Amino acid sequence: MRSAPPGCLALVFLGALLLLPFLLANAMLAALGKLGLGPATSILAALSIFLGSAVNVPVTRIEHEQTVEYLPNRLLGLHRLFSQSVQRRTYTVIAVNVGGCLVPTALAGYQCARLAMEAPSILPAALLALGINVTLCYFVAQPVPDTGITMPAIVPAGAAALCGLVLTPEWAPPVAFMAGVLGPLLGADFLHLDDIAEIGTGMASIGGAGTFDGIVLSGLVATLLAPGAL
Numbered sequence: 001m002r003s004a005p006p007g008c009l010a011l012v013f014l015g016a017l018l019l020l021p022f023l024l025a026n027a028m029l030a031a032l033g034k035l036g037l038g039p040a041t042s043i044l045a046a047l048s049i050f051l052g053s054a055v056n057v058p059v060t061r062i063e064h065e066q067t068v069e070y071l072p073n074r075l076l077g078l079h080r081l082f083s084q085s086v087q088r089r090t091y092t093v094i095a096v097n098v099g100g101c102l103v104p105t106a107l108a109g110y111q112c113a114r115l116a117m118e119a120p121s122i123l124p125a126a127l128l129a130l131g132i133n134v135t136l137c138y139f140v141a142q143p144v145p146d147t148g149i150t151m152p153a154i155v156p157a158g159a160a161a162l163c164g165l166v167l168t169p170e171w172a173p174p175v176a177f178m179a180g181v182l183g184p185l186l187g188a189d190f191l192h193l194d195d196i197a198e199i200g201t202g203m204a205s206i207g208g209a210g211t212f213d214g215i216v217l218s219g220l221v222a223t224l225l226a227p228g229a230l
Helices: 008-033 039-052 072-076 098-118 120-140 154-167 169-199 214-225
Strands: 056-070 087-097 142-144 148-150 203-206
Touching (some): 008 039, 008 214, 056 098, 098 120, 120 169, 154 169, 169 214
Parallel strands (some): 087 203
Antiparallel strands (some): 056 087
16 A cells, blocks of 8 residues: 655645635635625625725723723734734723624625515515524623634524525525524624623624624525525
C-alpha cells in the first residue's frame, strides 16, 4: 500500500480553505435566488451583507453602575483586524449591524410584502411560523458575559425550515427565510435586551458577530433547507 507523498494532506487542506469562501458565496447566492431575487439583485444583496458586516449603527445605550470594557474600533468592525487599547465607561451602547441585521431584515420585509401581494392566504401560516421561531429563540438564547446573546444558529434555521415545509410547502423558501431572520432578531436579541446589563460589555451589536451571524446564517440555511423556488 503506497502512502501519500509528504505535504499532500496539507495541500488538500489549503485547497479546501481557498475554496471555502467561493462555496459560501455560491450557497448565499443560491439561497437568495430562491427568494425571487434576480442574479444582479442577489449579488447586490450578498455584497451588502459582506461589506455591511463591518458597520455598526448605534441606536441607544444602557447605563451601568460600574464600568465596562469597550473597544473603540468595534463601531466599524476594525477590532477584528487591528489591536486596540481597551477603554472603560459606565454604559453599554446598543447598535445594529448593517450586514448582519438591517440588510437581512429588509429582505425579510420584502418577502412579507411578496406574500401579501401574491399569496395573502398564506400570511396566517407565515405568522404562525414566525411566532414559533420567536418563542423558540427566546428560550434557547442565553446571555454570555463579555460576549453577548448567544444561540446555535442551526436551531432557528432548522425550526424555520421545518415550519415552512409543514405549514406552507408551496411557499417554503420565503416563509423559512422570514422566520429564520426575524425569529432570532426578535426572540434572541430584542426580547433579551434587558439582559444586556448582565453581560458587562461596552457595546452590544445586534447581528454584529460577523458576516455569518446567527440572523443571516439562520435565514440563509433555512431557505436552503426548504426545497423549491418561487
